[in-house]
Amino acid sequence: xxxxxxxxxxxxxxxxxxxxxxxxxxxxxxxxxxxxxxxxxxxxxxxxxxxxx
Amino acid sequence: xxxxxxxxxxxxxxxxxxxxxxxxxxxxxxxxxxxxxxxxxxxxxxxxxxxxxxxxxxxxxxxxxxxxxxxxxxxxxxxxxxxxxxxxxxxxxxxxxxxxxxxxxxxxxxxxxxxxxxxxxxxxxxxxxxxxxxxxxxxxxxxxxxxxxxxxxxxxxxxxxxxxxxxxxxxxxxxxxxxxxxxxxxxxxxxxxxxxxxxxxxxxxxxxxxxxxxxxxxxxxxxxxxxxxxxxxxxxxxxxxx
Numbered sequence: 001x002x003x004x005x006x007x008x009x010x011x012x013x014x015x016x017x018x019x020x021x022x023x024x025x026x027x028x029x030x031x032x033x034x035x036x037x038x039x040x041x042x043x044x045x046x047x048x049x050x051x052x053x
Numbered sequence: 054x055x056x057x058x059x060x061x062x063x064x065x066x067x068x069x070x071x072x073x074x075x076x077x078x079x080x081x082x083x084x085x086x087x088x089x090x091x092x093x094x095x096x097x098x099x100x101x102x103x104x105x106x107x108x109x110x111x112x113x114x115x116x117x118x119x120x121x122x123x124x125x126x127x128x129x130x131x132x133x134x135x136x137x138x139x140x141x142x143x144x145x146x147x148x149x150x151x152x153x154x155x156x157x158x159x160x161x162x163x164x165x166x167x168x169x170x171x172x173x174x175x176x177x178x179x180x181x182x183x184x185x186x187x188x189x190x191x192x193x194x195x196x197x198x199x200x201x202x203x204x205x206x207x208x209x210x211x212x213x214x215x216x217x218x219x220x221x222x223x224x225x226x227x228x229x230x231x232x233x234x235x236x237x238x239x240x241x242x243x244x245x246x247x248x249x250x251x252x253x254x255x256x257x258x259x260x261x262x263x264x265x266x267x268x269x270x271x272x273x274x275x276x277x278x279x280x281x282x283x284x285x286x287x288x289x290x291x292x293x294x295x
Contacts, residue, residue: 002093004103010168014107014161015092018114021160022267025153029271033278040285047288 060137062280069273076273080266087259095252107165108249108257113264114157115224118186121151121268122214122221125193129211139276141207142283144214145197146275150268152190159183182224189217203283 004011059065091109098105128144131137162180163173174180193213200206249257 002103002106004106005097007102007104007168010104010164011106014110014164017160017164018110018157021153021157025150025271028149029275029278033274036278036281036285040281040288043285043288043292047292 057135057137060131060135060139062139062283065139066277066280069277073270073273073277076266076270080263080270083259083263083266087256087261087263091253091256091260095256098253101169104165104168105253107161108253109260111158111161111165112257113261114154114161115183116261117264117268118151118155118158118183119221119224120265121147121154122186122189122217124272125151125214126218126221129214132207133211138207138283139280141203141211142279143272143276144210145207146279147268147272148190148194148197150271150275152187152194154264154268155183155187155190159187179224182220185220186217186224189213189220193217203286 059068088109092106095106097103125144125147128140128147131140132144159180162183166175167173193210196210196213197206200209
C-alpha cells in the first residue's frame with residue numbers, strides 16, 4: 001500500500017465511492033436482466049404450452 | 054453487410070451475445086492493469102501529493118459522462134430519422150450508466166477539490182455544467198419511466214437528449230470557453246506543453262480504455278434486457294387480446 005500521507009481520506013474515499021456506485025449500476029443491471037429473463041421465460045413457456053396443448 | 058443490420062433485434066441479440074464475453078474480459082483486464090498501475094506504481098505529484106491518484110477515476114468517469122450523452126444523442130437521432138427501435142432502446146439503456154459515471158466524476162471531483170481548493174464545491178463553469186448534465190440524465194430517465202407508450206417515450210426523450218447535448222458539449226469545453234473558475238484546463242491534450250507527464254498519462258490512458266469498455270459492456274447488457282422487456286410486453290399484450 002503506498003503512503004498516501006495527509007490526503008489518505010480523499011484518495012481512499014474516492015476509490016470507495018466509485019466502487020459503491022459501480023457496484024450499484026452492476027447490481028441494478030444484473031437484477032433487471034434476471035427479472036426480465038425469468039418473466040419472459042415464463043410467458044414464452046405458457047404460450048408454447050397453449051400452442052402445443 | 055450494412056450497419057443497419059444491427060437495427061434488427063434478432064441480429065443485435067446474436068452479435069451482442071458473441072461480443073459480451075470479450076467485452077467483459079477486456080474490461081476486467083484493462084481496469085485491473087490501469088488502476089493497479091496508477092494506484093500502486095506511480096509517484097505523488099510535486100504539488101498535489103497523493104491526491105493525483107484520484108485522476109485515474111475522475112478523468113475516465115468525466116470522459117464517459119460526456120461521451121455517454123453523445124452516444125445517446127447519436128442513437129436518438131437514428132431513432133428520429135430511421136425509427137430503429139434498437140437505437141432508442143440503446144439510448145434508454147445508456148442513461149443510468151451515464152448517470153453513474155457523472156456521479157463518480159462529481160463525487161471524486163469534490164473529494165479532490167476539498168484538499169486542493171479548500172472547498173467541496175464551487176460554481177465554476179465546468180462543475181456547474183456537470184451538475185446540469187446530471188439533472189438532464191435524471192430528467193431523461195424519469196421521462197422514459199413516465200410515458201407508457203414506448204414510441205412516444207422514445208420521441209420525447211430523443212428531443213430532451215438533443216437539448217441536453219448542449220450541456221454535454223458545454224461540460225467538455227467549459228474550461229476552454231471561460232478561463233475563470235477553479236477547475237484546471239483540459240487534462241488530455243495533444244499539446245505536449247499542456248499535457249500531463251507520461252508517468253501519469255500512460256496508466257490514465259489504460260483506465261480511460263477500461264472505463265470505456267465497461268460502458269460498452271453495460272450498454273450491451275442493458276440493451277439486451279430492454280429488447281427482452283419489449284418482447285415480454287408484446288407477448289403479454291397478445292395474451293390480453295386473445
